Amino acid sequence: MPNPSILILPGDGIGPEVMTEVRKIISWFGDKRGLQFDVSEDLVGGAAYDKHGKPLADETMAKAQEADAVLLGAVGGPAYDDLDFSVKPERGLLRLRKEMDLYSNLRPAQCFDALADFSSLKKDIVAGLDIMIVRELTSGVYFGEPRGIFEEGNERVGINTQRYTESEIERAARSAFELAMRRGKKVCSMEKANVMESGILWREVVTRVSADYPEVELSHMYADNGAMQLVRAPKQFDVILTDNLFGDILSDCAAMLTGSLGMLPSASLGAPMENGRPKALYEPVHGSAPDIAGQGKANPIACILSFAMALRYSFDQGSEADRLEAAVEKVLADGVRTADLLGEDGVEPVSTSQMGDAVLAALDASL
Numbered sequence: 001m002p003n004p005s006i007l008i009l010p011g012d013g014i015g016p017e018v019m020t021e022v023r024k025i026i027s028w029f030g031d032k033r034g035l036q037f038d039v040s041e042d043l044v045g046g047a048a049y050d051k052h053g054k055p056l057a058d059e060t061m062a063k064a065q066e067a068d069a070v071l072l073g074a075v076g077g078p079a080y081d082d083l084d085f086s087v088k089p090e091r092g093l094l095r096l097r098k099e100m101d102l103y104s105n106l107r108p109a110q111c112f113d114a115l116a117d118f119s120s121l122k123k124d125i126v127a128g129l130d131i132m133i134v135r136e137l138t139s140g141v142y143f144g145e146p147r148g149i150f151e152e153g154n155e156r157v158g159i160n161t162q163r164y165t166e167s168e169i170e171r172a173a174r175s176a177f178e179l180a181m182r183r184g185k186k187v188c189s190m191e192k193a194n195v196m197e198s199g200i201l202w203r204e205v206v207t208r209v210s211a212d213y214p215e216v217e218l219s220h221m222y223a224d225n226g227a228m229q230l231v232r233a234p235k236q237f238d239v240i241l242t243d244n245l246f247g248d249i250l251s252d253c254a255a256m257l258t259g260s261l262g263m264l265p266s267a268s269l270g271a272p273m274e275n276g277r278p279k280a281l282y283e284p285v286h287g288s289a290p291d292i293a294g295q296g297k298a299n300p301i302a303c304i305l306s307f308a309m310a311l312r313y314s315f316d317q318g319s320e321a322d323r324l325e326a327a328v329e330k331v332l333a334d335g336v337r338t339a340d341l342l343g344e345d346g347v348e349p350v351s352t353s354q355m356g357d358a359v360l361a362a363l364d365a366s367l
């Protein structure tokens with residue numbers, strides 16, 4: 001049996017910085033746990049644009065389709081802000097998601113005890129928080145037609161279209177219910193059925209799918225109320241199911257409950273491949289963080305925890321994923337902090353690579 005393959009796409013800004021730490025962790029699992037992976041690396045986003053004139057080369061797309069898992073850092077940055085929309089770095093990521101058909105984006109927001117004091121919210125509101133946002137990732141307003149900037153009379157009009165088919169809603173809903181069965185058995189579906197037809201259909205289809213999961217309690221919430229509830233009383237949620245755009249926004253919001261955007265990992269999953277593994281891409285929820293790029297300040301934990309999700313969802317290594325998550329938890333409990341996890345209390349932050357090394361030391365201690 002060949003080793004499972006991982007394609008690493010570090011991308012732009014802090015992407016390569018946090019990915020360097022993940023590469024150390026991958027090597028650790030090879031050396032110490034006998035989990036060997038065939039790791040290759042390629043370009044995405046602005047880095048790919050600089051070389052190929054487009055944010056994702058066709059050969060890279062083909063490699064991603066073949067890989068057992070893709071790990072991505074982040075794309076984008078001010079150097080590329082004025083590019084034509086068709087070649088913007090973000091389009092490289094959207095192409096990966098669309099062509100790999102990664103319809104189910106899992107964005108877990110967990111508040112580690114050591115960070116409960118640091119969250120934007122009061123400690124008792126976030127302590128023990130463990131929610132899962134399931135964001136539909138291949139449709140909705142990100143991809144609907146018509147789209148573009150058109151002339152209309154004597155002015156221009158920018159158009160994007162929110163469009164969902166029943167089958168697109170159904171498969172995202174099923175993945176949320178399946179997850180809920182293994183968690184707290186609650187799904188809260190968020191849309192705006194009060195003002196959008198796509199929301200009305202969303203609500204109908206999710207309700208229909210829920211009949212196949214009688215053990216799971218389904219509730220519906222308008223997404224604006226959902227955003228408010230997420231910061232008012234986030235522990236009322238178990239699995240939140242929502243569309244592509246609402247999911248993007250709600251997950252950044254959830255990130256801050258955990259202490260920092262630098263903490264939130266994600267898994268984007270599609271249908272099973274021939275070998276039974278789902279098509280999968282793992283990436284932190286954060287972006288390329290141009291304000292801190294190149295300074296060794298980035299928190300690599302979101303990217304490290306994304307690899308933990310790869311161990312769990314692509315490689316059937318749930319207990320090794322637990323080991324890695326426990327190592328991160330220990331490091332935080334020991335008080336190790338990158339700058340994003342610090343207040344004004346004078347504690348010295350560690351660098352990106354020191355944080356990676358601390359996780360490696362905690363992994364060693366776990367043996």
Ligand SMILES: NC(=O)c1ccc[n+]([C@@H]2O[C@H](COP(=O)([O-])OP(=O)(O)OC[C@H]3O[C@@H](n4cnc5c(N)ncnc54)[C@H](O)[C@@H]3O)[C@@H](O)[C@H]2O)c1
Nearest residue numbers: 074075076077261262285286287288289291292298299340
């Ligand atoms: N998946 C992705 O690749 C992705 C996601 C979001 C944004 N982006 C792109 O990234 C670029 C910058 O976007 P933005 O500034 O709105 O969002 P961002 O997520 O890059 O940064 C937002 C804020 O969070 C901080 N931050 C983010 N990740 C951090 C980390 N790991 N450690 C410490 N601090 C961290 C940043 O310093 C910044 O202050 C844009 O081009 C955007 O399109 C890409």
Ligand SMILES: CC(C)[C@H](C(=O)O)[C@@H](O)C(=O)O
Nearest residue numbers: 075076090093094248285287
């Ligand atoms: C970079 C961008 C395409 C992306 C999105 O909007 O989905 C990002 O914000 C995310 O959260 O993954």
Ligand SMILES: [Mg+2]
Nearest residue numbers: 248249252285
């Ligand atoms: Mg986002």
